[in-house]
Amino acid sequence: MSLKNIYRQKRFGILVISIWILVAILAPILAHSPNESNYFLPPLIPYGEQTIDYKNAQSVSPFETQNVNSLYRRHWLGTDELGRDVLAQLIHGSNTALLVGFCSILIASFIGIFFGLIAAFFGDHQWKITRGKLLSSLLSVILLFTFLLSIVPWTIEGVNTSEKAILTVVFIIFTLLFFYISNFLMKRYRSRIFQQNILIPLDSILSRLIESMEALPLILLLIAFSSLISPSISSLILMISLVAWSGIAKFTRAEVLRLKSSNYIENAKSLGYGDFRTMIKHILPNALPTLSVSIAFAISSAIMLESTLSFLGLGLQASDASWGALMASARNDYSSWWLAVFPGIAIFLVVYSCNSIADFISKDDHSGYSKRT
Amino acid sequence: MQSNQRSFTHLFRALLLMLIFINLIACIPESQDDKSNLLNKIIMREAADAKSLHPLTVRDAVGFKVALFMYQSLVNIDYESQSLVGVVAKGEPQIDSLPKQIYKLTYQLRPEAQFDNGRQIEAADILFSLKYYLAPFTFNRDNRDYYQFIDSVKINKNNSTAISFYTHQLNSRTKFISGDFFILPYESFDPNRILSNYSISDLKQLVKTDSLPNLLQLEQHTDSSIKNASIQDLKGSGPYSLLNWEKGKRIQLEKKSNWWASNLNEQSVYFQNKANQLQIEIIPDETTALSALKSGDIDVLQGLSPKNYEKLQSDSSRFLTYEMEKRGYQYIGFNMNHPILQEKELRKAIAYICPLKIIVDQVYYGKASISSVPYVSATTSNEDQYAHNLQKAKNLLESIDWKDVDNDGLLEKEINGELVELELEFLYNTSNDSRAAIGMILKQEAKKVGIKINVQSVEWSIYLERLRNGNTTLFYYGAQTAPLPPDFSSLFHSKSAFGGRNFAQYQSIQADSLIAIINKNISVDKRDKIVKAFYGLIQDELPYYFMLTPYELIATSKKVKGLRIYSDRPYYWASELYK
């Protein structure tokens, strides 16, 4: 009985997610204004997400009589304050939610899992590199940062993008050359000093880095970011991934620390498996179930964060449709329930599906305890 | 079985606790509703706290509003007649022209004017107040700049109710601003009478107080009084005294029992004090404020958005609503340094694209008036010169060679050898829904003629910086103006272009010379003629497309009587209200 439930949940979850992705990809075709774009198929909803219907502005309810010519042009879910169709905004908003929720957390997970894994696995006392390599890599990183931050003219007016791109590429190549040449030189001359191994306390450094990232408030990072890059979907994705990776890294690190002391890992070590192989083939798959729950939570938080950012004014532009923006506009206008209920249902469904899939992956013991005795 | 029972009992215990808790809360003592009726107290809502109530540093809107009830100045503008009315002074100053381009402004004080302690306000007090405003404190720089046009002050020893200011800069605004500083009692602000040792010219010449120990002491005393927000030091001659100031929560003012002007028969707002207590509650969110009005926690709600105003208007059994056109302007600005916007035909085309009537009806619910000039007066015409007309826009664009070369729906043109697409950015500040709506409407209409507009919002600090930096294309901005003679220099003069408030970077020698003439102290008729010519120039060159001014919308509970709504800040006078 209970197992069936989980499978039912998982199937429902996968269904919702696939509908979501499908709608997001097909959004421009599903809902666009027929006289503005030239797709060969007539749209399902004859309104784009920015099409303003002057005759139905000021939040028309889905149930009252609307000032439209035909049933095809009816606003099935009502309109918002400006006169934009809510259904069209929901469809195009799934695009935004997919990008902002999914992609940003995907990027954040890659970064976070990587750092958490190596921090916990290598700990403070395992990673050794030669002094020479340490010196040359530090120097080349400093050189790269100096070049990229101070010499490449990012913010200067009147410099075209090709010049910036060429300079960046040239400097990256220059830094790589420097790295290899310095390595080579250190191997040839005074090799004994430079070949000594040093212990790098990787765990401490990464933990301090993660702590510092957590210590910075989200709003400061968002404000700084939004003034460097004008707010848009891609800048929001970048921001959220830069902020979310530290939480995922902390979780991964805790999980891997717990798993590291289990028997099969020690067996793998004694068998002589290399570090990376142990990490990726043995630890990671066992850490993923617990991680998937926190990743699912992170995806949900990212989508909710977007609506809070719209409320604060740091979110997407007015011309980008998103569920969060609809809910934020619904706040002032609480009598227009359709502005909040439909995006709310959409957000709820997506969040619920992510979490039920994560539940399924996490391999909960579904047989229950109280039935056992 | 036993375990199930136990869990149920635990659950029920928890639920019971929660119910008790809620009951405790729900039986709160009855609110201040009844109390405010008894006391004839008017409760108003403001969205932000006053930053300072000290006369030297009061700057923001809320602080100024409260300060107008606490302190008085020599003269002030009467909101109904738009002319000067004497508050502490009897009336307008008498302006005499002396040789060598020196002007003398003489004020006659009201003999009945007194401070709280019964002491009559004399010319010496006016002199002290002016010295206080000119004192060389580090935080006093703005006041010193503002009043630096006063060269010297003379008091007649035989006549303590007259005072004369001497200045060599006389322009159309001088008589308005020479008497608008607050008159302060030295007992509260300079008890040791340190400033009496210095003359006006001494104070104007000093840059800092470091070298003079007693001035430094006064500066420190004033600074700490500002920083501690100590209420007892803030005394003036106005109708109300400051009872209580809980920072971030509320400000309470109480009517003075024996105020000197209560027997005066003047009808000007500056002599009213009908309510016994005035209370300002600080509620940042408008929806919460609306709920507070409905539950009776506040009496007066101003600055409503049109949609909420309509909701309250329809509930006329409980609320009274007032609306009035504000004095100010809102415009779409064009950055004249932008390569695309340099031709005035393009700017006019964008003005023709903008559907003002639709914007007023939809975005402002009709609660805005179309005004095509920044300073409206009786003689200026108020019609929209560029009424919505897509065909005219298309003709204008064609006349300056914008054509759709590649048939993608977007116009292109060759500028400096490159094929440039007609793509513009519309900038506004975040969290402003009406400006976002205007941008979206403009975007949709522009698409119909082949212009692509990117609606972009940035946060307030970046918005200010980009406006001043000239890093804009199209931008939306608005401001309130004062009921003074018009001053076009900040908007249109070339000196305000780079880094000033001339955000359009408009530089025209003709405009500069017209502005110089308008600012002189000429008669009202002459000025109106020149202003008309100036407006003709502006509307042809169109550095800004002035669109509309929204209405001020106020709603009060039915118990509040006597509210009159005006076009200028503070839009209504709480001292006129009573229950």
Next chain:
Amino acid sequence: MLLYFIKRLFLFIPTLFIITLFVFALLQFSGGDPALNALERSYQESYDISNDARKIRAYRKSNNLDLPTFYFSVQRLSSCDTLYRFPFAAERSRAEALAYATGDWSLIARLDDEIKKRLNREQSDTKASHLLMEILTAKSITQIEASFAQLSLTERNDGLDELVNELNCNHWRIKNYIPTIRFHGISNQYHLWLTEILNGNFGNSYIDRLPVSIKIKEALPITLIISLCALLIALCIAIPLGIYAAYYQNGWLDKICSQLFFTFYALPTFWVATLLVVFFGAGDFLEWFPVYGIGNPPEEANLLEKFKIYSAHLALPIFCYLYGGLAYLFRHIRRSTLEELKQDYITSAMAKGLSIHAILWRHSFKKSSFPLITILGSALPALISGSFVIEYIFSIDGMGLLMLEAFFSRDYPMILSLLLLGAVLTLFGMWLADLLYSFADPRVEIDDSKKYHKG
């Protein structure tokens, strides 16, 4: 073990140092000018157009904003070395653009000096002065040359034409690609700020010139009360429900709680807060709770009445604060209790005849509360940062509003102090959480140095 934690305590100082450096850098990048914000906040219009520039310069000088940011800066060899002295962002971007375009700032500096000298000699409002102003505000070499070409011949001589011609002489502009370190010495913003902090002076807020410490002291108590109450109530609700839901897995309690808390989680705070205010506070529907604020009890009220008034006002904000976190806590407790219940010692305890309550609370809760420690540790900075949304909607002046207002008006002293406070609490919270965790669960090896010592 203890040594490891003491070592970490000592690492606080360099970590804090690096965080402050990073925050300073971030503030520089954020753009926005506090002087401009202060100017906009003032109320008076005046005729004197040059007032704006003068006011901004004076403001920057009195707040030390016209000093360089750090002890040294890494720049291009061709860039302007006194960029921090320009009050307007427009002037700064012009300086940068022209320095890059010509390959040498000194050319532009000399040109500007010459033009300023001429402007002082000229009368204002002539064509020549307009053109000279245009050169002074031009952002590219072509604009300079265009304005220069319009000058009459008499105005062009005396070295001005040589200076303008020199602008184009650098073809390769090598100086653009060579980095250089410029040292600014001790008089820089960071050093001044650091010395003030070490003396205990946190500066005055730019918004209303009040001392930062006083503003924080006034806003902190109410935020702490709301967060602590919300945390306690959330724990009281989530822990018992989580434990019993795990015991009766897939029973009605489990299902209802999971779904309910999940639904709560999916509702955004600002929306729920507004709905609560409208439905439970305003006059249209129910008037159970007060609408806004934290209450204004009269002076004479006794403690019970004060408590009643405050709790009535704070009930809705506290609820908004806690309902979102319930899902997270509930899930964690449930999961860890499930894990614990699978262990053998539970079965042996049951066999011994212990009641299920004793088992759940006395044995399994102790073990399953470990994740709670980590959660509480990371919740420490959130306690003082409050929630801006709740404070805005319920009109409570706490730390959330303070922080947001500081960020949006670029109130540097306040931002830096708040960040320092937050950073200290975060580091301390993590340290404390790790310490308690290691005491609670001796199996976890946080410090594994002993393992790798070569014997």
